[in-house]
Amino acid sequence: MDGNGGIMVSAATGAMNSLLAKLAALLEEDYQMQKGMKREVVFLKDELSSMNALLQRLADAETLDPQTKEWRSQVREMTYDIEDCVDEYLRQLNHGRTQRQSQSAGIMGFIHGYVQKVKDMVAQHDIAEQIQQLKARIVQASNRRKRYKLDSSVNFNSNSKSLVPIDRRLPALYAELDSLVGIDGPSEDIIKLVDDGEKRMKVLSIVGSGGSGKTTLANQVYQKIGDKFDCKAFVSVSQNPDMGMVFRTILYQVKKDEVDRIRSGDKEQVINELRGFLKNQRYFIVIDDIWSTQEWKTIKCSLLENNCGSRILMTTRICTVAKSCSSPCHDLVYELRMLNEDDSKRLFFRRIFGSEDKCPHQLKDISIEIVRKCGGLPLAIISMASLLTTKSYARAEWFKVSDSIGSGLEKNSDVEEMNMILSLSYYDLPHHLRTCLLYLSMFPEDYIIERDCLVRRWVAEGFIKVNGGRTLEEEGECYFNELINRSMMQPVHIQYDGTVYSCRVHDMILDLIISKAMEENFVTIFTDRKQMIVSKDKVHRLSIVNHGQENVALYSRVTTHVRSLNIFRYCEQMPPLSNFPALRMLDLDGNENLESCYLEDVGKLFQLSYLRIKASNISLPEQICELQCLVTLDLLNCIGISKLPASIVKLRHLKWLLVNRVELPDGIGNMQALEFLSLMVVDYSTSISSLQELGTLTKLRTLGLDWRINDFHKEKVTYADIFSSSLGKLSSSNLQYLTLISPWSLDFLLDSWSSPPHLLQRLQITGWYLSKIPVWMASLADLTYLDIEVKVRQETLQILGNFPALQFLNLHSNAASNTERWLTVSNNGFRCLQKLKFVHWMNLMFEEGAMTMLETLEFQIIAHEARDGCGFDPPDLGISNLSALRKLVVDIYCECARVEEVEALEAAIRIAADSASDYFQLEAPLGRHTQGLLRLL
Incomplete structure (x- = not known):
């Protein structure tokens, strides 16, 4: 049994572990509870602990009968409700304790203390009534468990896994996959159709099922012949496209213009600029993943027919769309077929063994049978191969995998049967990885997911369990690497050392995890084309991908229990943040119309631990200091924020503060939990005390500063000396990543850093050319990354x-x-x-x-x-x-x-x-x- 020990929240057990930890804290810490309340808390803890054991066992069952599945669902929902109640109770107890500790002496202090005691009693009475109702639900669930003998009615299988480091062959594997496995023939066919010397513009369509390699093929052609044209672009459209972003992406790629300038233009302006630029250009543009003819018509209006020999290559799953988009010639619709038997085997064996001749003899026949059942679909082959890399070479295990596939693909290849194959990889994941994978359904199609951002969200959700001496973030990176290795996520940006910096989820896998997430009432998604609403009454994680006005009323009905909220497009009719009292995670992504007034109630989200905002021209309210559970504040993509509220330094539990050239606040030394601080501005408005306090942040692992102290100011020496002193203090603690950017001389660092950071792994010093390499750098034995101007x-x-x-x-x-x-x-x-x-x-x-x-x-x-x-x-x-x-x-x-x-x-x-x-x-x-x-x- 994989178990969920240490994980606070999971798809298998809901909020059970988090709830039990809080109930234990209520009993152990010095809270002034009424005697009756304490008895109820003991009852809740004991009864829920017993239910938790069964929930974890049920998570290992291959199948559940409807009766057991319903019981599990009800218990999981109950854990969320009870935790919301306990969180409010704890907040009131902590608030009352703080008020009592801050009372003044004398008669007024006595009066205030008496008033606070009355408030505490009223609050406890209200909570007690809620606890009685919840207790009744627990008793009913316990009785049903006994009545239906759930403990003995389910067969369990144990299947534990261990995490492995990231597969360093990924860059080579993907390159070989693109160029060698069944792609050269189709690639040459399409190049002949595209590069035929004809002057009139042509549109060629590649049509094929999801996971058949359309994007891979289009990218291969793009890489081979793109540079023969005056300009080129590769853009993904997907099911719910932001057409303005599509046009901006094309314009940026063909023109290589300033990102910020292009981003600020409206759609009509960008279209006009694009048409004007392409007027006399021979261009090659790939439009990947078109789903409707209307989208194509909208895109086509920006692409000028200029008789310069321009070419457009598009991919789609839908034959009718391909025919309507292509030039009026049937030869310009290329139907991508499945891999033949030889290419299928080559792809399969390379992923597992490196080549077919390295396959153990006892596994050759069963391997060929598994390949046959994959039906030539590349995604299915890669998924099954990735699953088998985690198995031993015992024939019994491989036969078990083969038998699980069935024979669906021998008859047809619809999405349902594809999901059946992908489900095998899903169910083979440990439970904690299933939870993390299901969470990816929060993101839209073709969304590029940054690893570090995703890991911080997993941590905020409580999906990561403590493992040895690693931090939660380091453990989360292991989860990320494991999902990459199993081909459940596709790498997008791979760094010099093979580390995957960002990923995306293949459409077919996304379809699968969305259906699983909704089945478990784990995620609810709203779009403007379709409303995906779970049948349950409560929504815990809400992703608003692309909404219309008609959905606003629906949002208002589901806000009370929402714990995680993703808004990819903001509109003025959105419910206020005060309507989301249970919110723990808030991500406002790509909301150009977001205004500061929408954030006025953010201070009322007392449980919020993660806040990320991507918007322009907004400011944070002073009430941000009320978020005493906040761990991550990500304002990296907030254009226009140059100064944080003064109250920001009251966030005593904040670990991650990501900003883009924001003034270093006074009182930074109060934020002793900080581990990541970047990119802060130091200029003459920065107080000397702030620079001094910087050296007291002993938990800091990442520091980024924009140094704007010029060479001619009379106080430069003072600032430089204090900064050097603070860096010296940080060097003896945990500093691993350091970025220093400055238009002015940093030569004062050449010899002044008496005690260099022995743990430093990444160092960037740019903006000013140093006269020489600093002496202290010679002692950086762990340095793996260096970006320096010298x-x-x-x-x-x-x-x-x-x-x-x-x-x-x-x-x-x-x-x-x-x-x-x-x-x-x-x-x-x-x-x-x-x-x-x-x-x-x-x-x-x-x-x-x-x-x-x-x-x-x-x-x-x-x-x-x-x-x-x-x-x-x-x-x-x-x-x-x-x-x-x-x-x-x-x-x-x-x-x-x-x-x-x-x-x-x-x-x-x-x-x-x-x-x-x-x-x-x-x-x-x-x-x-x-x-x-x-x-x-």
Whole structure:
């Protein structure tokens, strides 16, 4: 049995564990409860503990009869109701205790104390009545349990799992999947249809079922021929598109313009700008996942038919949509077929064993049978293979998996049968991972989910259990990695070290988990196209994805018990926050119309532990200090907030404060629970005491500062000394990630940090070129990531090469003279470096055996500086000596340079790259970009 010990909230047991912990706290701590109330609390705790044991056992049952399933549902609902009641009771008790402790002496203090005691008695009487009603429900549930003999009527199976680290083969697996497994033939077919030399605009549609590889195929074509066009874009539409965002995404990708400027324009303005830009351009645009002809007509009005040989490639699941969108020629609808037997086996065996010849002999026949039952659908094959990677090589286990699949796909391939296969992977998850996966139904289709944000939400919901010496956030990352490894989530952004930074949920898996989440009354979703309302009376987690005015009345009926609220699009008719008294998690995502007045009641959400706001031109109320349960405050995407309420420092339990260039508040030392603080501004409005108090935040693991103390102010030395002192204090505690951004000199840090942070793993110092590498950096043995602007000399490379754990280096160079533009990377440093990005490239000579782990090399050259520094004679950069190199990216900034100079520089770089062609593949031909940038890949 997997069990739910340590998890506060889960899909299997509801809020049971959280409730039991609070009942225990009521009995153990010094609360002044009436004697009768204490007896009731003891009864609740004992009876619920017994029910909890059965709930956890029921979670392991393969099937439940309707009677048992209904009992389980009623008990879970009851746990939420009782916890709401207990939370209100605890709040009143704590408030009363605080009032008594703050009473003044004398007659007035006596009067206030007496009044408070009366209030406490009234509150306890009200709560006592509610407890009696809840007690009656518990007794009824207990009687039904005995009457129907639920403890003995269910068969249980034990199936425990252990977490594993993230699969480091993910980047290679996905690359091989795109280019090798059954995709080359279709890719070449489509390229012939797209790249036929005809001048009139053409629209080609790829049609296929969910999970058949339409997006993968479209992306393969896009990567192969996109750079042959003047401009290109790849945009996902999905079922409920924000058409304004679709147009902005296309405009940004084809024009590479300023994000903030494009974001601020209205839809009509963006369409007009897009049409104007595409007028004389030969463009290639991929529109992924179209669901209706109306959406296509709306998009098409922005894409000009200019007879320049432009091409549009779209994907859809629906044949009628494909035919209506494509150019009037049946040959321009490409039906994507399932993988053939050989490609299916190749994909399956590669995911599990690496290749077919590595499959154990005893598993060969059953493996082929499982592949056959997957029916050639790539998503089904990957899902089953991922499930089997967690099994032993015992034939019995593999036969059990095969028998569970049934023979549905032999007859047809509808969504219901696809869900049957995906359900096998779902039910094979440990219970805590099932809960975390179901929670992803809160997000819309094609939503890019950031790992760190998701993990903080899981923590706020109580889904993460304590495990050994890891923090809840670290344990949550393990959950995330496990779901990635099992192919239940798809990686989107993969970092240099193989870490997945963000993910999305495949449409087919999303359909599955939405149905499961609603079946368990775990999540309720509102959209403008359809209202997905559970049959239950109460809603616990509400996601408003894309609503219309007609849904507002429905929202108002379900607010009382909502614990988690996601609003992806705000409207003025939304119920006020005061209507959500049980709210623990609030995420206002992408709400451009959100106004500050909507947040006026946020201080009444006493249980709120997570608040994230993504909006423009809002401010937080001073009442934010009432949120004494708040752990995470994420304002990273709040454009316009430059100052926090003064009362923010009263949030004694806040651990995560994410902001974007906000003033460091006075009294920051009161926030002793802080672990993450970024990005704060330090300027001359910042008090000296705040800088001093910064050094007292001993739990701080991440710190980001925007240093705006200029070099000419008379108090700079004072600020610099105090800041250095605070950094010294933090270095002896838990600091692991440090970001310092400044337009002014940070050279005062070169020698002043007497006790450097021995735990530091990531360091960014940008905005100002340091004159040299700080002395104290030499002791950073755990540093894996470094982003630094510095005057690079030969000794600079020697110092950087000695970092034993460095994996990523983003080096902004500023050479003192042209003679120092020729530097040598020897073979005795940078042993762990995997990615090097060099801004303002100076000619590096790589010796044989240099950077043996380097897979990605990116550098940027300013053409006129290269002309002045070293001319254009083709240098031998020694790139062929980089034995692990797989990717080379070169950016040439062409401003202030003549065309022939840029072409000569390009030729020189290509000669150097061609000499290493046996080691890596140039990923695309030359592409020209706006703003004086030319990119070579």
